[in-house]
Amino acid sequence: MTTKLDSLIIADRTFQSRLLLGTGKFSSMASMRSALEGARTELVTVALRRVDLNQPQDDMLTVISPDQYCILPNTSGARNAEEAIRLAQLARATGVSNWIKLEVIPDARYLLPDGHETLKAADALVKDGFVVLPYIQADPLLAKQLEAVGCATVMPLASPIGSNQGVQTEAMLRIIIEQATVPVVVDAGLGKPSEAARVMELGADAVLVNTAIATAPDPEAYAMAFRLATQAGRLAYTSGMPRVGQIASASSPTTGTLTQFLHD
Amino acid sequence: MTSVFHHHADVAPLLIATPTSADIDAMYSATHWSLTDMPALLDPRVDLEWLAQTAHTHTVQRFGYTMQLFAPLYLSNLCYNQCTYCGFSMEHEYPRKTLSMAELQLELGVLHRQGFRHVLLLTGEAPGSVDADYIAEAVRLAKQTFDSVGVEVQPLSQPEYATLIQAGADSLTLYQETYHKDTYLNHHLRGKKRRYDWRLTAVESGCAAGFYRINVGALLGLYDWRYEALCLSAHLARLQHRYGSIQFGVSFPRIQGMFGEYTVDYPVSDADLVRLITAFRLVFPDIGITLSTREPAQLRDHLIPLGITTLSAASKTNPGGYSGQDTEVQFDISDARSVQAIDALLRSKGYCPVYTDWS
Numbered sequence: 001m002t003t004k005l006d007s008l009i010i011a012d013r014t015f016q017s018r019l020l021l022g023t024g025k026f027s028s029m030a031s032m033r034s035a036l037e038g039a040r041t042e043l044v045t046v047a048l049r050r051v052d053l054n055q056p057q058d059d060m061l062t063v064i065s066p067d068q069y070c071i072l073p074n075t076s077g078a079r080n081a082e083e084a085i086r087l088a089q090l091a092r093a094t095g096v097s098n099w100i101k102l103e104v105i106p107d108a109r110y111l112l113p114d115g116h117e118t119l120k121a122a123d124a125l126v127k128d129g130f131v132v133l134p135y136i137q138a139d140p141l142l143a144k145q146l147e148a149v150g151c152a153t154v155m156p157l158a159s160p161i162g163s164n165q166g167v168q169t170e171a172m173l174r175i176i177i178e179q180a181t182v183p184v185v186v187d188a189g190l191g192k193p194s195e196a197a198r199v200m201e202l203g204a205d206a207v208l209v210n211t212a213i214a215t216a217p218d219p220e221a222y223a224m225a226f227r228l229a230t231q232a233g234r235l236a237y238t239s240g241m242p243r244v245g246q247i248a249s250a251s252s253p254t255t256g257t258l259t260q261f262l263h264d
Numbered sequence: 265m266t267s268v269f270h271h272h273a274d275v276a277p278l279l280i281a282t283p284t285s286a287d288i289d290a291m292y293s294a295t296h297w298s299l300t301d302m303p304a305l306l307d308p309r310v311d312l313e314w315l316a317q318t319a320h321t322h323t324v325q326r327f328g329y330t331m332q333l334f335a336p337l338y339l340s341n342l343c344y345n346q347c348t349y350c351g352f353s354m355e356h357e358y359p360r361k362t363l364s365m366a367e368l369q370l371e372l373g374v375l376h377r378q379g380f381r382h383v384l385l386l387t388g389e390a391p392g393s394v395d396a397d398y399i400a401e402a403v404r405l406a407k408q409t410f411d412s413v414g415v416e417v418q419p420l421s422q423p424e425y426a427t428l429i430q431a432g433a434d435s436l437t438l439y440q441e442t443y444h445k446d447t448y449l450n451h452h453l454r455g456k457k458r459r460y461d462w463r464l465t466a467v468e469s470g471c472a473a474g475f476y477r478i479n480v481g482a483l484l485g486l487y488d489w490r491y492e493a494l495c496l497s498a499h500l501a502r503l504q505h506r507y508g509s510i511q512f513g514v515s516f517p518r519i520q521g522m523f524g525e526y527t528v529d530y531p532v533s534d535a536d537l538v539r540l541i542t543a544f545r546l547v548f549p550d551i552g553i554t555l556s557t558r559e560p561a562q563l564r565d566h567l568i569p570l571g572i573t574t575l576s577a578a579s580k581t582n583p584g585g586y587s588g589q590d591t592e593v594q595f596d597i598s599d600a601r602s603v604q605a606i607d608a609l610l611r612s613k614g615y616c617p618v619y620t621d622w623s
Contacts, residue, residue: 025328027614049411049621079476079509106509109550162326215324 005231006238008206010043010183011099011131011152013070017042018200019223019230020072020185022210023060024050026219033063035213038223044069045101045208047076048087053094066096072133074101080114081121088125100125101155102134111161115142119149126150135187138169143176143184154180155208157188158199162211164191167198177203193222193229200233201241265465268506271443274498279491283307297546299501305543306490312538319542319571322549331615332574333606334382334414335375336556338583339363339402341592343388345455349486349519349526351581351594352388354455361583361591362394368402370587372409378578378603381620382412384437386594389418389456396424400431407432411620414477418456419466425473435477436470438463439517442486443495451486471507478503478510479554484537485519485528493540497547504548513552513574516540520558520595534563538570545571557597564599568613577606 159165414435
């Protein structure tokens with residue numbers, strides 16, 4: 001029986017939590033802190049544009065201590081490969097991490113990532129020694145190309161970021177998950193815990209949530225709900241999901257007792 | 265340069281729209297709204313409380329519980345335009361002031377110590393002395409200590425805007441003042457500002473030059489606010505469609521007191537202002553909306569949750585104002601509260617003040 005939750009391994013690090021959190025949109029640092037606790041997350045992404053990694057007394061770093069969390073700087077704000085590479089280098093120069101969540105977003109309205117520029121930046125950053133976790137559209141071919149240049153994960157979106165629209169890209173996510181040899185972190189668009197459970201059941205390795213938790217009436221409770229849903233989905237996936245049948249099947253079958261009766 | 269915005273073709277369908285009661289009802293059941301819904305959303309039959317709550321929800325989803333703070337910094341009140349409503353208008357006789365770089369350094373220092381990391385540099389229009397080179401020098405100086413430097417200056421050419429971007433400017437603010445051309449000419453009597461089309465196309469020169477953020481708007485009080493709103497929304501929709509990578513923003517400045525007397529021809533009530541902000545939020549869920557200290561404190565407090573994403577605080581509208589120089593202001597501000605007071609207010613309302621959102 002598989003009752004133990006397995007660990008998530010990204011690059012050379014092992015995590016017990018499969019719920020990653022973003023740090024935007026919270027109403028206060030206290031609210032963010034309680035959400036991080038509710039989520040029991042280990043991997044937290046921060047926008048370089050919002051946090052000064054050089055200043056340990058920065059508001060955000062006092063809450064997300066690098067001793068307690070694996071801080072994943074992101075390149076939010078970059079519109080092309082060149083800007084993303086520059087931001088990544090700034091992040092690494094602070095000494096906090098050589099991990100980078102690569103976001104290249106030239107679309108100011110729907111905030112959709114640019115696959116071409118992301119691949120270009122990922123290739124350059126991996127060669128430069130970064131551990132690269134790219135945020136992408138649910139594009140199976142792009143996911144394989146990113147894997148081929150050495151990305152540590154792929155992070156396809158479930159629906160447009162911040163939209164809480166849930167799992168709109170399921171058919172493509174299935175293909176990405178099936179073909180991936182690196183962890184697949186479903187990032188963006190998940191609004192409800194059931195949606196996190198859904199993609200975990202499909203075999204995603206982790207989920208990243210921000211807007212849904214940060215803007216919930218009780219971020220701590222909602223983060224906890226996402227944690228439990230992520231665990232439930234993972235356990236369902238690793239323990240094996242029963243087949244989906246086309247016709248009804250009684251949970252207390254009568255065939256065995258009937259056969260016995262006829263035999264007697 | 266020809267504008268992507270074809271005033272008549274783009275605005276006429278909105279102006280002639282006469283929303284029926286069914287159109288009004290349809291607003292309440294929609295989950296998203298488009299440009300063609302703007303006439304209905306601006307209709308007084310649409311419940312203001314519903315607009316306010318819906319705008320709040322959509323703003324929180326997109327921007328979270330955060331509020332960007334910035335300070336305006338006036339570089340010069342020298343101006344060779346004659347504009348009926350403006351304190352810098354050339355016919356007003358008072359000593360004009362253009363900050364030297366040393367004086368600008370003092371101003372920046374005051375704002376930096378107050379905690380600001382976003383600054384907006386403004387000027388009158390005085391080509392020859394307050395030109396693109398001067399503004400670029402000011403941007404370079406500001407960029408040494410500020411994360412984000414915006415400019416709100418006279419319309420410039422695309423190469424001139426490129427110079428400012430190269431110097432470190434990331435945002436451009438350029439209001440059309442009024443989209444009603446006859447009214448525009450009645451208020452901009454002399455100087456380069458009389459050129460309506462040059463102003464309109466300059467926004468696109470800024471887009472083409474590569475600003476990261478661009479703010480457009482109309483000065484409320486010059487003409488009918490619904491007309492301005494319909495034109496602004498059509499203009500914005502065109503710009504978004506053509507320049508998808510730029511983060512657009514709007515502002516709804518109402519004319520305030522200034523040097524001399526001025527009577528507002530088309531007053532805009534507080535309720536009208538709420539309707540404007542919330543209707544724009546519904547049709548454009550992704551745009552920034554700025555609220556300045558032109559508006560009184562109590563009103564600002566109430567407007568904060570309704571769609572606003574960016575607030576100015578503790579502003580001075582005269583060059584040298586922060587470092588104690590006694591020069592003439594462009595207009596009187598209404599909310600004189602300190603940065604600390606605004607910061608505390610935001611926190612008490614469940615908002616996280618953001619000073620840095622750029623690097």
